[in-house]
Each structure stands twice: as structure tokens, then as C-alpha cells.
Amino acid sequence: MTDNAIEKSPLTLLGLGAMGTALARAWLAAGHPLTVWNRSPGRAEPLAAEGAAVAGTVAEAVAAGRLVVVCLLDDASVDEALAGVDLAGKDLVNLTTSTPGQARARAIRARERGVHFVDGGIMAVPPMIGAPGSGAHVFYSGSRTLFDSHRETLAVPAGTSYVGEDAGFAALHDVALLSAMNGMFAGVSHAFALIRKENIEPTAFAPLLADWLVAMTSSVHAAAAQLADGDYTRGVVSNLAMQVAGNATLLRTAEEQGVSAELLAPYLALMERLLADGRGNESTTGVVDLLALRPTRLRTVGA
Template sequence: MPDNASAPTAPTSPTPLTLLGLGAMGTALARTWLAAGHPLTVWNRSPGRSTELALRGARVADTAADAVAASPLVITCLLDDASVREALADADLTGKDLIDLTTSTPAESRARAAWAAERGARFLDGGIMAVPPMIGAPEAGGYILYSGPRALFDEHRDVLSVPAATRYVGEESGRAALYDVALLSAMTAMFAGARHAFALVENAGVDREEFGGLVAGWLAAMAPATAGFGSAPSAEDVTSPAVVEAGDAALFRTAREQGVDTGLLTASAGAVTGI
């Protein structure tokens, strides 16, 4: 396993923490920390979401400020960066360690780090590379990216490793957000490609379940090749430009024949002369 990655581990002693945000992801995170024996205080804008966690032993705070006051370690998992600012507007962050797992842009994460420092808190940014069912399930392969002070990450590594494996990606505060959004962008494009594929066969009398298996298998087979974009291709790997152009042209002609919009192909393959 890489030096900057770690699998979930059991902390030597329970760490009290506060979690703001109990959507599907926040609730999944909360369950794992409670199951591991961590004293957990939770807050959510909609109080009804906390009922299950209260039965599992969580302390439910009436306000975000009260929740922050309850623990030295505060984790946010909210809708967006504006939600984080709003939730913490009245909280005293002096001496707190704030870890933001809310999806944000690199610039927003850097601004949030500076904002936290001005209010007396240490800050780590996080990017969750998992869906809720993958939290607390090491075999599922999910992990959480972290960036910010290395010493702060190391200090909390044990508790952060409870929900999912951790991967530290650098001191620069916006790095985790950059990795997060870049990886999500790749996923989004993959899903868009799969939807495009289904649109092509929509009216062709194709068994959709059988075709779905072919799509999944083909994408899985091709996935390892994506790592190659990180290095210069060898001479053996370079496909003739003429072959690429002919292949792209066939993709566009087929989409038009099937009455499917070519916007995705234009974005992914680029504008090819003559098509």
C-alpha cells in the first residue's frame, strides 16, 4: 500500500468528535464512528434525521454552535461551501480542528482554510471518493482524500480511518478538492458515455440487461488503460491519427443514424475535420 494511503484501523482510544450534516453520507459516517465507540455529537438542519443516531448513542445538539462546542474535532459534511459557512457562522472555532468533507472547489477549500485560521482553528480539507454504502466497508474500495498540514492529518489519522481508507495528497489546502473533482469528472464522463451507448440501442430491439452487462464489462476492461494518461505514450502505444479520425467519424455517423445527440462525442473526441 502506498505510503500516503492507509486502510481503516481501530484507534487506540475513542476520540470525541462532532459531525455537522446528516445526509446519506453524513449518516453513514456517523454510524461507523458510533460503532467504533467514539463519543459523537451530531447536528443537522432537519432534526428528524438524527433520531436513528440518537438511538445508537449520539448526542444531538440543538444548534451547530452547540455541536461545535462539544468536541475538539469538528467534521462538516454538508451540501456545499456556502452551507459550511452558514452552519459555522455563530460557532466558536478557537482551538478546534476543523475537517471539511463537503465537496468544494480548490479555491473554495483554500479560502475555507484561511477563514478557519482567522477564527483560531486548524483545518484539513477532504474529498470523499465513495458512495454511502461503501462507508464502513473496506472491501468496497472507497477512500477519503485529505490535504492540509501533514502533522494535523497524522494526529487524527486513526479516527479518520474508521469510515474509509485515507489518502493524504499534500500540504496545499485545495489539493484534496482538486483530486476529488477531477476524479468525479472522470466518473461523470464515464456515466455519460454509458447513457450515450444505451441511447444508441434504444430503438433497436436490444435486450437492455444483456447490453448493460456488455457495457459494464467493456468499461471494466478498458479502465486500467486510463492510468496511461499520466505518462507519455510509448511509440508502440500511439495510434495513427488517421485511424483515430476514422474511428471518431464512425461514432458521429452512427449517432446521427440513430438520432442521438452528438454533443458528448464533440466534447470527448474533439472536433474532427469533415464530420
């Protein structure tokens, strides 16, 4: 029996932007019956030619099946699209980029409407969707029953990870990883700025920079272990006092090269605060505690 001969689960997709279209094509290529809706109907025409059923309204699209996937511009767009639509008994998966708080609020509203809800955080750009080996991944959180019921369908466009019944956890994982990525990009930008005016080819420097960053990733696991057991001195090789002393060289070099230190300064200032608190024998993991000043609020588990 061929893969195409196996009956595939139908689903509805609301939203045909760049990401929505990539998702749609992945499900169609895998043989899933797909109903689509988009505010601008013209975006649906190419997908209709590829086998998608095009709904004229959101209500019509939602009525087509149990599993409804939403991939719109923002949280407000989801509210607008679903306003007044009968979702009772539906399995709703929101792949629209949102914050943890927005996802938790949507989970509450979904439960009030008799809807099973899962929120997703997409770790990919559209060309990665449906491409084997691309590394595309989606975090899911909320109803475990919903996720387990549709696991195979959800795994078609990208790899999946279920990260908890708290509906906000998918968005939180997504944003936490993206935040780390932006921090890395900041460091990369500063490094290239330092050599920009010199007779150093960026393309020759890039492999050194990339290899160095890879070598430093082991610090992620060390910090996690320290946060877990509360001992910020465990396994420390270059302690905070040593690093703060070395920071003067980083700042002086930036000044000499005519490079702004604005990307480094906030982090270096946090390190100095820790040192002033007498924590020079620790690692820099204590910066996490300085950033997380507010008490953790009570979270509502998603529907």
C-alpha cells in the same frame, strides 16, 4: 482486550443529512464518543438512541471536543453554521462537497481564526460508509499534522488518502475523478442509445460494454506517462490521424441509428483541432493541453 475496551477518540459532527448520518453511525458503531448537531433537531433523535450526545447549538457541539467534522449541504451552509463560533485551537475537518477554490479560501479563514484545517472529498454514497469492502474512500488535504493526529478516527467510515498540504487538492481529486466518471457515463449512454431500437437486449450487451471499458483503462496510465515526459508519440498504436478517420464512422452510424451525437461531438472536434495542427502521429493526449488553456494560477497552501 476487546476492541470496545480500547478508549476511542471523541469527536463532533455537524450535519445529519444522509451522508452525515452514515458517518455518525460508523463512528458510533466503532465506539467513538460522538456529539452531533443538525439544523433540524429531529434528525438527531435516532442517533441519540444509539449513544450520540445531541447539542442544541453549533457552539455547544464545537465546545464538546477538539476534533470537529462538518458535513453540510454546501459551502454557504458551512459559513452560516460556523459564523460567530469560537473555533480557536480546534481541528476542523470539512467533508462538505466543495470546489478547490472554496477549500483554499476556507483554509485561509481557518488559519486566521487559529484553527487547524483539513478538507475532504468523499468518494462514496451513504450506504457505502462504514461498510467493509465497499470501496468507500475519502481524500484529505490541508494540515498534515491534523490528518496524522486523527488518521485512525478518520479511517473508521471509509478508506483515507492524504493528497497534500494544499487544502484544495482533496476537492480537486474528487471532482477530477467524478468528471472522468461522467465522461464514461456519457459514452455508455451513447452506446446504449445506438442499440436501443434494435433487437439487441441491453442486458446481453452490458457485459460486452463493461469488459470493453475495463480493457480500455490501460490508456489512463499511457496518457499519464506521456503527460509526464511530454512525448505524445511514445507507445502510440492507433495514432490521432487513424482515430479521426474512424470518427466519421461513429458519426455516420449515429445518424443512421437516429441517435444524437451531442455527447461525442465536443471530443471529436478537439481531436480534429489537433490533427489540423499537424499532430496526426501523436496519441489523443494532446486534448488535455487544448482543455487546459489558462495558465495555472498560484495556489495557497492550506493551514
